[in-house]
Amino acid sequence: MKIYISNNIDARTGKGFRRDKDNALAIRVNLSTELAEISKAALEAGATDVCLQDKGVGDGLIYDLFPKECRFIRGRDGDIFGATPGLNGEKFDGIFVTRASFPSDSNIDPLYENSVIGIESVKINEERAGIFAINLYNAGYLGVPVGLVSGDKGACDFAEDIAKGVVTVPVSKSSGGAEFHASPLKTAELLRNAVKEIIAGDTLKGASVRMPQSFEVSVRYESYASAYRNSFFPGAIQVAPGKIRFKSTNYMDVLRFLLFCVR
Secondary structure, three states: OEEEEEEOOOOEOOEOOHHHHHOHHHHHHHHHHHHHHHHHHHHHHOOOEEEEEEOOOOOOOOHHHOOOOEEEEEOOOOOOOOOOOOOOOOOOOEEEEEEEOOOHHHOOOOOOOOOOOOEEEEEEOOEEOOHHHHHHHHHHHHOOOEEEEEEEHHHHHHHHHHEEOOEEEEEEEEEOOEEEEOOHHHHHHHHHHHHHHHHHOOOOOOOEEOOOOOEEEEEEEOOHHHHHHHOOOOOEEEEEOOEEEEEEOOHHHHHHHHHHHOO
């Protein structure tokens, strides 16, 4: 059984505030320890191959903490499935998404940061869309079951709405500028138990993401000039100063739009 693990290094349990980012080593150790525990649990439950996404380029995961059966994808390869590099290149039996978060103005996770400078907001079908949502839609389009989603409660609720059979582990929630979270030790325990339950219980069979029949993507830019320029993307229109919209029933068209107009 081959498992793909995606993570968000900027959404740490107990380290959600921007000022914590100055402590890079502590962040790396915290994240690597958590993901190593998940990997060990997956292997003990019967997985034979664990592939972990490492978004860092020299400052990501600490590989020596992981079992020898693990392998890693470092950075992004620039393909159309950018948020999940490598997911399209081979057949995986399931994907686990850890430290999932929602966009900042959804009033669910105010600690989320846009990955692209100059973008104020991205919406898909009138819902705020961050990298986490794209991760799930990528998995759904590629037919990879989403077995686990952990992170803030809003992200877990979203996953339960669109992913059949998913196991969620909400370990944090946010209100205003505050974050409420479980301890790292408790989080690790919950994740170990969930991973073993998913793999040993064979819950990945029949799990799937319910893809929308059509997509309407709207992007608001900080720069009016950026919106005007990107409105010339085929199928895109400018609907207001600083805002463009794109509609399609083909998810690949949506990814092309995001590749050229959002990243």
